[in-house]
Amino acid sequence: MNEWIRWLDRRLPRRLATRLTLAVIVVVIAAGLITAVANRYILARNLEEEMIASGRILTLALGESVANALVEEDLATIQETLDVTIHNNPEVVYAYAFGPHTPIIHTFPDGFPADLLHTLNPSELAALVFLALYHWLPRSITAQEA
Numbered sequence: 001m002n003e004w005i006r007w008l009d010r011r012l013p014r015r016l017a018t019r020l021t022l023a024v025i026v027v028v029i030a031a032g033l034i035t036a037v038a039n040r041y042i043l044a045r046n047l048e049e050e051m052i053a054s055g056r057i058l059t060l061a062l063g064e065s066v067a068n069a070l071v072e073e074d075l076a077t078i079q080e081t082l083d084v085t086i087h088n089n090p091e092v093v094y095a096y097a098f099g100p101h102t103p104i105i106h107t108f109p110d111g112f113p114a115d116l117l118h119t120l121n122p123s124e125l126a127a128l129v130f131l132a133l134y135h136w137l138p139r140s141i142t143a144q145e146a
Helices: 002-011 016-071 075-088
Strands: 092-098 128-133
Touching (some): 016 075, 016 092
Antiparallel strands (some): 092 128
């Protein structure tokens, strides 16, 4: 510890006022950095919670709007509803829906991802609608059947 203090003493200016000024500058910069990091964390957490809540509300609304079409197996109406949802909500990147007797209707540009297909179990649920919400803008999407 003494070596570190001696090294610091040799590097710092001799005048006490200059040393105090440097110490105040270091404290102000450190406090600013700590405040910026804390604000970023709090803001990111609040935005994430808001995005999750918005996604749940949008998922429920979309589920209610395609429920009858899923029961009636009206695939064109379901696809149109999903496309309109993607178009009207810039935070939604993709959407898909399926029922117990319908194929998976989706908005993935390159077909339905195989990894996601393993997570679905249509025999357990009558109708599901999932949305993926991200903070970037949606791509140009064409409809394809799975």
